[in-house]
Amino acid sequence: MPQTVRVFTARRILTMNTSIPVATHVAVREGRVLGVGGTELLHEFGPVERDDRYAGKVLMPGFVEGHGHAVDGLVWRNPYVGFYPRRDPAGVWVEGLKSIEAVIARLQAVERGLADPAAAVVAWGFDPIFFGGRRMTAADLDRVSATRMVMVGHVSGHIQNVNTTVLERCGFSRDSNLDGLVRNGDGDLTGELQGPAVMGRASRVVGDAGILRAIDAPALWDYARIASRVGVTTSTDLANGLNPENVAALQEATLSEGFPLRLVPAMRQRDYGLEEGIARITELKRMSNPKLHFGLVKITVDGSIQGFTARLRWPGYHNGAPNGLWYVAPEELGAIVEAYHRAGHHIHLHTNGDEASELATEMVGRAIAAHPRPDHRHTLQHCQMADAAIFRRMASFGMCVNLFANHIWYWGEQHRALTMGPSRAQRLDACASALAAAVPMAIHSDVPVTPLDPLFTAWCAVNRLTPEGRVLGAAERISVTQALHAITMGAAYTLKMDHLIGSIDIGKHADFAVLEQDPYDVPAGALKDIGVAGTVVGGVPTAG
Amino acid sequence: MSPIPLSVIGGFLGAGKTTLLNHLLATAGKRYGVLVNDFGAINVDTALIAARDGDTIALTNGCVCCAMGDDLGAGLERLAGRDPAPEHVIVEASGVSDPWRIAQLALIEPGFSLEPLVVMVDAAAFLGQLTDRWTGDTVARQLGFAELVVLNKADLAGDLAPVRAAVHRLRPEARVIVAAQGVVDPEVLHFVPPPRPTPSRFVADAPAHGFMTQVWRPAGSLDRARLRAALEALPRSVLRLKGFCRLAPDGTSHLLQYAAERWAFTPQAGEPGFVLIGTPEMPDATATAALFGPTEAA
Numbered sequence: 005m006p007q008t009v010r011v012f013t014a015r016r017i018l019t020m021n022t023s024i025p026v027a028t029h030v031a032v033r034e035g036r037v038l039g040v041g042g043t044e045l046l047h048e049f050g051p052v053e054r055d056d057r058y059a060g061k062v063l064m065p066g067f068v069e070g071h072g073h074a075v076d077g078l079v080w081r082n083p084y085v086g087f088y089p090r091r092d093p094a095g096v097w098v099e100g101l102k103s104i105e106a107v108i109a110r111l112q113a114v115e116r117g118l119a120d121p122a123a124a125v126v127a128w129g130f131d132p133i134f135f136g137g138r139r140m141t142a143a144d145l146d147r148v149s150a151t152r153m154v155m156v157g158h159v160s161g162h163i164q165n166v167n168t169t170v171l172e173r174c175g176f177s178r179d180s181n182l183d184g185l186v187r188n189g190d191g192d193l194t195g196e197l198q199g200p201a202v203m204g205r206a207s208r209v210v211g212d213a214g215i216l217r218a219i220d221a222p223a224l225w226d227y228a229r230i231a232s233r234v235g236v237t238t239s240t241d242l243a244n245g246l247n248p249e250n251v252a253a254l255q256e257a258t259l260s261e262g263f264p265l266r267l268v269p270a271m272r273q274r275d276y277g278l279e280e281g282i283a284r285i286t287e288l289k290r291m292s293n294p295k296l297h298f299g300l301v302k303i304t305v306d307g308s309i310q311g312f313t314a315r316l317r318w319p320g321y322h323n324g325a326p327n328g329l330w331y332v333a334p335e336e337l338g339a340i341v342e343a344y345h346r347a348g349h350h351i352h353l354h355t356n357g358d359e360a361s362e363l364a365t366e367m368v369g370r371a372i373a374a375h376p377r378p379d380h381r382h383t384l385q386h387c388q389m390a391d392a393a394i395f396r397r398m399a400s401f402g403m404c405v406n407l408f409a410n411h412i413w414y415w416g417e418q419h420r421a422l423t424m425g426p427s428r429a430q431r432l433d434a435c436a437s438a439l440a441a442a443v444p445m446a447i448h449s450d451v452p453v454t455p456l457d458p459l460f461t462a463w464c465a466v467n468r469l470t471p472e473g474r475v476l477g478a479a480e481r482i483s484v485t486q487a488l489h490a491i492t493m494g495a496a497y498t499l500k501m502d503h504l505i506g507s508i509d510i511g512k513h514a515d516f517a518v519l520e521q522d523p524y525d526v527p528a529g530a531l532k533d534i535g536v537a538g539t540v541v542g543g544v545p546t547a548g
Numbered sequence: 549m550s551p552i553p554l555s556v557i558g559g560f561l562g563a564g565k566t567t568l569l570n571h572l573l574a575t576a577g578k579r580y581g582v583l584v585n586d587f588g589a590i591n592v593d594t595a596l597i598a599a600r601d602g603d604t605i606a607l608t609n610g611c612v613c614c615a616m617g618d619d620l621g622a623g624l625e626r627l628a629g630r631d632p633a634p635e636h637v638i639v640e641a642s643g644v645s646d647p648w649r650i651a652q653l654a655l656i657e658p659g660f661s662l663e664p665l666v667v668m669v670d671a672a673a674f675l676g677q678l679t680d681r682w683t684g685d686t687v688a689r690q691l692g693f694a695e696l697v698v699l700n701k702a703d704l705a706g707d708l709a710p711v712r713a714a715v716h717r718l719r720p721e722a723r724v725i726v727a728a729q730g731v732v733d734p735e736v737l738h739f740v741p742p743p744r745p746t747p748s749r750f751v752a753d754a755p756a757h758g759f760m761t762q763v764w765r766p767a768g769s770l771d772r773a774r775l776r777a778a779l780e781a782l783p784r785s786v787l788r789l790k791g792f793c794r795l796a797p798d799g800t801s802h803l804l805q806y807a808a809e810r811w812a813f814t815p816q817a818g819e820p821g822f823v824l825i826g827t828p829e830m831p832d833a834t835a836t837a838a839l840f841g842p843t844e845a846a
């Protein structure tokens with residue numbers, strides 16, 4: 005006996021389906037879209053269950069985060085001390101902290117709540133760029149506790165602040181003259197640690213590896229809750245070691261009743277030898293389920309622009325900092341890309357600087373020339389500094405791009421002042437250039453680096469505003485239609501899932517984002533302010 | 549417990565780091581603990597393998613080889629915690645990393661003492677790598693703080709003079725040795741034999757691999773500020789200063805390790821005495837003694 009047909013009614017449905025772009029009714033059976041249209045759907049499929057809960061709302065296809073990290077469900081086990089307000093997994097807005105005093109006060113409150121006198125206070129998301137140059141010091145954190153270890157991670161991931169107890173237990177003193185231990189004018193350590201060597205030591209001493217902890221099923225549930233609140237029904241986890249423990253957690257969560265998110269983890273290539281990795285990803289593809297899609301391989305080519313570890317072409321960093329680091333040797337990258345490409349896999353390459361994007365494009369091009377394969381959809385992730393020429397070359401090889409549009413708001417001013425300079429920063433995350441070159445495009449948040457919220461990401465790409473009120477690269481702004489495509493079909497295409505998700509179309513998963521307003525009814529500047537009432541995943545409404 | 553000597557071996561992809569490590573492991577005269585980047589490339593005779601467990605191989609000769617993983621410090625901690633502990637730890641820097649960054653970690657990781665920073669060079673490919681648009685700066689940066697440069701694959705390189713000249717231009721202070729097939733005397737992994745008590749403050753010792761050494765044995769406690777000023781004033785020709793001293797006011801013993809204008813003191817007991825290691829251009833014993841100021845003769 006066929007399952008019941010349920011027809012959701014809505015004020016408007018923006019389907020992203022080119023045959024029926026706008027509708028008011030959507031029929032769902034067996035978790036899939038059976039029909040899209042108007043009132044006729046109530047009669048065409050025999051007896052139906054009419055569901056009017058969204059009658060006053062606007063439905064869109066569930067949003068697709070093409071570059072996120074499920075670890076966002078884990079970081080909330082520690083206190084958040086960021087500048088911007090942010091919503092925790094329970095949906096509670098955590099106030100942004102506008103001064104170092106406010107950060108200290110929050111940490112003092114956390115400290116007072118700790119029963120175990122040996123427990124450390126470890127916080128995340130700190131962002132001092134709007135504090136007029138004032139940096140946090142060990143003395144500040146000593147006010148949280150003079151006996152406990154206190155550690156605060158910066159939102160960029162490249163810096164930590166610690167208190168005197170941590171400095172002492174690490175053996176860091178005035179007489180440790182090492183790169184990465186920041187000093188004040190008198191030569192004393194400020195408690196700011198930069199770079200993996202000294203940060204790694206502090207993390208080990210504190211015994212809280214923060215985002216390096218393994219993600220368990222409850223953390224994946226928390227990530228899914230965060231996603232539902234912003235309309236996301238499919239998210240990548242880019243990347244994941246995908247060892248048996250990781251896979252068990254992913255399976256436990258995605259097979260549990262009512263899990264409200266489709267997860268697309270990418271296998272972290274550098275965790276495996278070449279043949280071993282190819283065997284592993286092949287094996288993983290057979291372990292997918294409707295809410296868990298294996299198949300992506302992630303290769304990290306360079307570092308980050310704001311951490312000065314991205315690889316830049318001429319003229320290098322605007323402030324004269326030395327060029328960044330290759331995370332993999334250029335020649336080795338060529339061999340890795342060729343091997344995975346040849347074995348038929350789908351490669352996502354992290355490239356922040358334009359030299360890294362150029363190199364990755366070259367290596368993908370060589371692999372394709374040697375082993376032609378249509379529809380590979382190899383994708384550059386971030387690709388933040390690419391110019392029109394790189395995009396044209398990517399298009400010629402059939403490559404896709406996922407641009408980090410949120411950077412325009414969060415770090416645009418810094419890129420203008422320090423890393424890229426005023427001219428080059430105009431092409432930071434150059435969405436219009438990518439589309440002009442006909443490169444299939446998505447845009448992303450890189451959550452938890454910036455908060456997950458595709459409508460905000462779309463707002464960034466459409467308006468290109470910085471917190472100073474500046475439009476950074478007016479010519480790279482894209483239309484609302486292009487931005488909405490990027491967060492639905494655009495992202496689905498880069499994941500090779502455009503036949504399953506990304507539009508409301510017959511046969512696809514019944515995954516919807518439920519919006520309070522129609523994005524076309526509000527000014528482009530208000531795109532980010534549209535309320536999200538929740539999602540529908542596989543025809544099942546989830547709480548917003 | 550005396551600190552475990554730690555050597556860092558850097559060099560670009562293809563320079564022969566793994567070949568050198570495979571050779572050292574197979575012919576080891578002591579218990580090496582080796583942290584490698586490319587675990588799959590470690591290739592020792594199966595007859596030598598005593599046990600294999602995930603990313604660790606234990607050899608019948610007492611050596612152990614582990615995959616480095618993401619956290620070098622954790623890897624070092626794991627090695628130091630083995631029973632018996634390795635007699636010498638070797639860290640293979642990845643082909644694209646800056647080995648000096650890794651070497652600095654040995655200055656702060658308790659229980660280790662940094663030996664020469666060895667950078668291997670593929671003598672046949674080096675000049676091409678230096679002019680490559682994608683790799684040139686990475687290769688040059690790797691040599692920036694090298695103390696010992698191994699010109700490997702010398703048999704394939706033809707004329708070594710331009711290679712030597714390029715190395716000298718990038719790092720005039722480094723000593724250069726020539727090798728083929730990654731085979732070098734394990735002694736290159738040591739600067740000098742452990743400092744021995746000497747009657748005078750600074751005594752010039754016999755050069756090893758062309759390095760000059762001086763040994764200094766302070767009698768009393770040293771003033772931190774004064775010592776810091778002396779360290780800050782050391783010329784680049786002094787590559788290293790290492791050893792124990794007592795620091796005023798309470799006279800607690802510290803291990804001091806200095807390398808390339810970076811240093812760290814870590815509280816650790818030991819017989820007071822420093823060894824200074826440098827190029828033949830380093831200041832003579834009288835000049836160094838003047839720099840460090842008056843101390844009581846032993």
Ligand SMILES: [Zn+2]
Binds near residue numbers: 242450
């Ligand atoms: Zn990321």
